[in-house]
Amino acid sequence: MTASTFRALHHDRAAGDPLVLPGPWDAASARVFADAGFPALATPSAGIAASLGYEDGSTPAEEMFAAVARIVRAVSVPVSADIEGGYGLAPAELVERLLEAGAVGCNLEDSEGHATLKDPQRHADWLAEVRAEAGDALFINARVDTFLFGSGDPADAVARAGLYVAAGADCVYPLLAPTAAFPVLREGIAGPINMAAGTDKESVTELARLGATRITFGPGMQRYAISAIGELAAGLRAPN
Structure with missing residues (x-):
């Protein structure tokens, strides 16, 4: 599958x-989601980190790209990869590693x-370099962390998003934006917007109503699975 198909x-x-993209954390979960009929998948860095025994943000680049490659090999649908801040790799190497892993897109956070938030213009310039190296071969989802580490002001998120779209991002992802801010984001941001849902149909339906273009789940599905396994384990250990 190619980036153009995913785009x-x-x-x-x-x-x-909206485009609903489940978040596989390994090959087995990826097959489950693909077999359920989803047209594409989006890996969560935190979910993969947990599956590999790391804290969120601590996965070595080699292990993250290897995990993405295993997921890509397991399914026939397009896979986008959350690669956090790019692991300090130069744009050319970052793009090379993503394409080697078989990913058609990536999340890149600001x-x-x-x-702490990066300087928005500096980050936009870096995104432009990634775009120049990738051409049309990668779909770039630019995460906007204003609501996570910044002021929480929707106007700031819109300003950052505008810079990133101008730099070549295909989509923006205002992580943890409250639903009250979404009308401002939808009006002020050109192009597709990614929003994160909980692991319930009602959450997806609400974000669809508010105008999300794309819905992902972060590590929610991996955590849901682990919770279910925990309940199973507790039941098996319970006295008769």
């Missing part, structure tokens, strides 16, 4: 019909050290 899934969608 097309984001455009010309009917109102209230915070560093899981603590």
Whole structure:
């Protein structure tokens, strides 16, 4: 599958019909989601980190790209990869590693050290370099962390998003944006918007109503699965 196939899934969608992308954390979960009929998948970095025994943000680049490659090999649908802040790799190497893994897209966040926001213009310039190296071979989802580490002001998120779209991002992802801010984001941001849902149909339906173009779940599905396994384990250990 190519980036153009994946990119097309984001455009010309009917109102209230977002692209819903489950988040596989390994090959087995990827097959489950693909077999359920989802047209594409989006890996969560935190979910993969947990599956490999790391804290979120601590996965070595080699292991993250290897995990993405295993997921890509397991399914026949397009896979986009959350690669956090790019692991300090130069744009050319970053693009090379993504394409080697078979990913058709990536998430790139505008915070560093899981603590502070990057300068938006500097980040936009870096995104432009990634776009120049990738051409049309990668779909770039630019995460906007204003609501996570910044002021929480929707106007700031819109300003950052505008810079990233101008730099070549295909989609923007205002992580943890409250639903009250979504009308401002939808009006002020050109192009597709990614929003994160909980692992329930009602959450997906609400984001669709609010105008999300694309819906992902972060590590929610991996955590849901682990919770279910925990309940199973507790039941097996319970006395007769």
